[in-house]
Amino acid sequence: MNKIDDSDLNVLLVNSKLNTRGQYICDCPFCGKSQHFYISKVTQRWDCKKCGESGSIYKLLRFLNKSYLLEGATIEFRDSINGVGFVEEDEKITLEDLPIVKMPAGWKVFDKSDYLSSRGLNKKHFIRYQFGEANIISKYKGYVLFPIYDNLKIRGFVGRYANKKVPKDRLRYNNSAGTDFSKLLDGFDEIIKDITATAILVEGRFDKVAVDRVLELDNCPTVKCCCTFGKKISPWQIEKLKSKGIINVILLYDFDALKEIKKYGFELEKNFFTNITFTLKKDIDECSDEEALEVFTRLRRPREFSENIISKVKM
Numbered sequence: 368m369n370k371i372d373d374s375d376l377n378v379l380l381v382n383s384k385l386n387t388r389g390q391y392i393c394d395c396p397f398c399g400k401s402q403h404f405y406i407s408k409v410t411q412r413w414d415c416k417k418c419g420e421s422g423s424i425y426k427l428l429r430f431l432n433k434s435y436l437l438e439g440a441t442i443e444f445r446d447s448i449n450g451v452g453f454v455e456e457d458e459k460i461t462l463e464d465l466p467i468v469k470m471p472a473g474w475k476v477f478d479k480s481d482y483l484s485s486r487g488l489n490k491k492h493f494i495r496y497q498f499g500e501a502n503i504i505s506k507y508k509g510y511v512l513f514p515i516y517d518n519l520k521i522r523g524f525v526g527r528y529a530n531k532k533v534p535k536d537r538l539r540y541n542n543s544a545g546t547d548f549s550k551l552l553d554g555f556d557e558i559i560k561d562i563t564a565t566a567i568l569v570e571g572r573f574d575k576v577a578v579d580r581v582l583e584l585d586n587c588p589t590v591k592c593c594c595t596f597g598k599k600i601s602p603w604q605i606e607k608l609k610s611k612g613i614i615n616v617i618l619l620y621d622f623d624a625l626k627e628i629k630k631y632g633f634e635l636e637k638n639f640f641t642n643i644t645f646t647l648k649k650d651i652d653e654c655s656d657e658e659a660l661e662v663f664t665r666l667r668r669p670r671e672f673s674e675n676i677i678s679k680v681k682m
Contacts, residue, residue, distance in 0.1 A: 370411050370424060371436045379431060380406070387506075388544040395420070396431060410547075419598040419627040421549070460606045465522040465550060468543050473503035474512055482511065482529035486573065486652070495585075496576060510541050513572060515548075516556050523551060525572065525596070549601035554593035558611045565615040566608055567592040568600065568635075569651065570624075577652040578619070581659040598627040605638055615640045617666065621650050625676075632669035642666040645676070 376391070377383060382401065383393035385408065395404035398418035406413035406427075414421035428434040476499040477483065478490065483498055492498065497514055501507040510526040523546030533539045542548070553572055557563075567582075569575050571594050578592040579585060595604055598620055608616065616639040620628050628643055635641040644665050651659060667676065 371428070373408065375436055376406070376408075376411065376424075379427075379433065380404075386538070388542070396427070409545075412547075412549075414549075414597070414599060416597065419624065419630075421599050421601075460602050462603070462606055462610060464518055464520070465547065466545075467520050468514075468523050468546065470499075470514055470521065470524055471501040471504050471507050471512065474501040475499050477511075480511070480529070488576065492576060496572065507541060509537070515546075515551055515553050517551055519556060522546065523548060525553075548596040549599070550603040550607075552593040552595065552604050552607055554591060555607060555611075557591045558593070558608075558613070559588050559591075560610075561612040562588050563591050563611065563613065565590045565617065566613045567617045567619055569594050569619050570597055570621060573652040574619070574650065577654070577659060581656050582663070598624040600631045600634065605635070609638060613639060615642070617641075617663075618643045619645070619651060619662065622646055622648070629669070629673050632672060636669050641669055643669060643672040 380391055381394040381396070383391045385391055389408045390405045391408060392402055393404050393406070394401050395415040395417060397404075397415060397420045400415065400417035403417040404413065404415045411424040412422070413424075413427060425434065428436055476497055477493040480488075480493065480498065480500075483493065488498070499512050500510070501512055502509075507526055509529055511529050512524055512526045514521040515523045515525065523543040525543075526541035528537055528539050528541070554575055558566065567578055567590065569578060569592060575592045575594045582590065582592075584590055584592055593608075595601075616635050618628060618632055618635060618641065622645050628645070632641060632643045644662050644667070646654060646658075646662055649658065651662065654662070
């Protein structure tokens with residue numbers, strides 16, 4: 368994978384700071400949103416938590432018209448060197464197990480949680496989805512932690528601050544360091560190869576819990592719900608679905624992600640029979656059972672969604 372010197376990377380980034388997971392957090396060069404652009408110091412792959420743009424260092428440099436940096440030039444020579452027509456090699460998608468990750472010391476599944484209870488969850492959900500805490504470590508105190516399994520092993524974990532209001536000295540998400548979540552699907556192990564025909568894709572685990580519950584998917588081997596960890600779908604995630612023999616995909620993202628829904632709807636259509644559905648004003652995990660069930664009466668093919676839904680909404 369092509370990379371540039373870390374010192375050059377720092378010059379390119381606006382208002383950057385390095386977090387404890389080895390990621391620079393800075394202003395997004397695509398949408399301009401402050402402190403929503405994350406780029407790995409090691410791999411230099413990046414994504415924006417606001418606009419959903421993501422990719423390699425090459426894509427970023429092309430956007431900034433600084434692809435010459437991949438040819439070994441330094442940032443100091445930017446005025447004397449024109450952009451080089453560097454062509455990124457096609458990345459071959461190879462599905463390999465990610466490293467096994469241990470949960471933080473002291474992690475245990477909740478017996479009770481005021482935060483989760485406020486979201487309509489109970490002890491049965493805590494056990495089923497392994498919502499827990501590791502409060503003996505100050506770094507994770509106040510977070511809901513849950514593991515992500517792939518091939519029956521924990522490959523990462525997500526930590527979400529257990530309050531809508533996040534203190535200034537805390538991040539909303541405090542995930543396992545070094546985990547490439549773009550290569551994981553939460554719920555992937557629930558898919559039964561060549562039996563599960565339909566995968567419903569949502570943004571996060573709370574969305575998955577809502578869909579599982581309202582559609583009673585625990586008792587439905589032919590349909591399963593997976594979350595993609597945000598408003599993006601990677602080639603690895605698509606390949607993982609293909610490896611299980613998935614035929615149909617239903618994309619259910621929050622309605623504030625219209626551009627991403629359109630983009631990934633067409634991407635999924637290349638590999639699966641794809642439908643898009645959407646909520647109105649509420650996220651799926653905030654809907655009543657009746658509202659959530661109604662969501663699945665609004666299925667649209669990607670082109671129909673693009674022409675009849677997005678075209679009527681001011682982007």
